[in-house]
Amino acid sequence: MAAATMRIGELATRTGVSVHVLRVWERRYGLLTPRRSTGGYRLYGPSDEWRVRETVRLRATGVSTAQAAAAALAASRQSGPHDSARSGEGTATARDAPATAVERGRLRDHLLEAIDQFDGSAAHAVLDVTLEQLGVEEALRGVVLPVLHETGVRWADGTFTVAQEHFASNLVRSRLATLTLAWDGGSGPLAVLACPPGEQHELGLLAFGVVLGRAGWRVRYLGADTPVDTLTSAVQSLRPDLVVLASVQTDPLAAAADELGRLDRSAQRALRAAHFVVGGAGATQEVAEQLGAVLLDGDPVEGARLVNPRGEHSP
Ligand code: B12
Structure with a gap:
């Protein structure tokens, strides 16, 4: 201090x-x-x-x-x-003193320990220190997102129960939400963010939106499980510079591509008039092409840095 x-x-x-x-x-x-x-x-x-x-x-x-x-x-x-x-x-x-990899590892361990114990106060205290030491982007990249990933690994091998995984994702979601307060104001370029129907995993997209908002974008966040016709009608009325569809699973994106193909041409045109990208582990080159979108590689923090204010991104 x-x-x-x-x-x-x-x-x-x-x-x-x-x-x-x-x-x-x-x-x-x-x-x-x-x-x-x-x-x-x-x-x-x-x-x-x-x-x-x-x-x-x-x-x-x-x-x-x-x-x-x-x-x-x-x-x-x-x-x-x-x-x-x-x-x-x-x-x-x-x-001023960047945390070393060892310190990041320790912060991740403390956060996982707090999740293991269902200790929300301890978890928020770790997040306080993490955000203070690393800043938002590095905290997400170095601690918060890896902890979510590890939560999934522990859930899959039975070390964590579904209750601990739910506790972790709700805790992270509520914390990320506090970082979204200013993201829809201003006069920056406009981005619409959604997950396809059937996709409940939204935390990567939310983290992406937080970083985008901090870079001056206005963000309209539709979140998990967004019906394709709702997305296209929102895009028709908002006319954003960037539309991001994110999914951890591939099937929801493939189903969204089929559904988009059945919608009338004006809806499809509205979507493609914006820079339309897909991200997340479920986004492949193949499904991006089916959607008529561009594949955005990388993690949410890196992805948000790659899109420039005109809604384009460097490969
Ligand atoms: C939290 C969580 C949930 C929560 C989600 C809550 C929420 N509000 O988002 C709930 C409880 C809803 C859930 C449900 C399910 N889940 Co789940 N879940 C997770 C968990 C633990 C964390 C997901 C997360 O947010 N990670 C943080 C993100 C950032 O990391 P990531 O997913 O690895 O994403 C990488 C990339 O995809 C990319 N990325 C992600 N999003 C974005 C967005 C953009 C724009 C960009 C550029 C990049 C990007 O960045 C990451 C790399 O750094 C993961 C474990 C894991 N490995 O992540 C399992 C996991 C994703 N879930 C899984 C499964 C199987 C399920 C269920 C089917 C379980 C069930 N039987 O019901 C359901 C499916 C629900 C549905 N229909 O979508 C599997 C998915 C396997 C697969 N690939 O198909 C995982 C990997 C767990 C595992 N080890 O098996 N889950």
Whole structure:
């Protein structure tokens, strides 16, 4: 933890936001949480600076200041740096020191242990540390998604019960949901995300959406088990830049391709007018071609980085 040592003028200089506006944001949105010096001055720390920068970044995507500040506050609770009350307690945040592979392994072990014990508080405490140390993208890639994968392995070999797997996926889902607060605002390119009918595995898609939203996209999330005609009618009215269909299993994508072929041509055209991609372990080149979509390889974090703001992606 780093100390709260900055006066408001220094915070203004560092962030480029005027003292007046900072005071308004503190009063109106509770964005800043200064401590008092012995002389009675307000002193601000790295977490205040982080929230101001995050608010500025989100406003640049077109969201209102109130929305941006609310999202920055929520994200700061999840992944921002925290300030120590004492001054002079070091200046580096935990984020400055990248966690080693061993530390990531330890975080995964702690999370799996908490899941094994059905201990939600312990699991969230591990997620707090993980998000703080690694940031959202690396936390997903290095800890959260591998833990889900390992949960599946343990479920398949009988080490975990279905109850433990359900506990894990609901816990992760609820945590990811808190990272989606600002993803439908602003003026960035628009993405529609769905799983095909019969596909309940949505966590990879949700993680993909979180990363996309953080990169400035507006996300319309339809989630698991989305009927094909509903998807196409949403696409006809929203006219997104990008449509993503994700599936862990191949059969639901193949069935969706058949169903799409039976829909009228305007529905098919609307889907293909957007950049239409398929991702997830069930997405093969063959099924992508059946759908008239492009295959998006890789994990959700990498996949979200590959699509560019015009809705295209590099191979
Ligand atoms: C959580 C979970 C569930 C939950 C899902 C809850 C939810 N809200 O999503 C529930 C309980 C609903 C469930 C149900 C079932 N499940 Co399940 N489940 C899992 C589990 C443990 C985690 C899935 C997950 O979210 N992983 C996180 C993602 C990110 O990792 P991933 O799936 O490995 O995905 C990789 C890629 O596909 C890619 N990716 C994934 N999504 C996306 C999206 C995009 C856009 C991109 C670019 C990439 C991408 O990234 C990952 C690589 O890093 C997996 C274990 C596992 N190996 O993952 C089993 C697993 C997927 N389930 C499995 C099975 C068999 C089932 C059931 C059939 C069980 C049953 N008998 O009822 C049902 C099917 C339900 C249905 N009709 O869809 C098998 C699938 C085998 C297969 N390939 O067909 C697995 C692999 C377990 C196993 N070891 O056998 N499951």
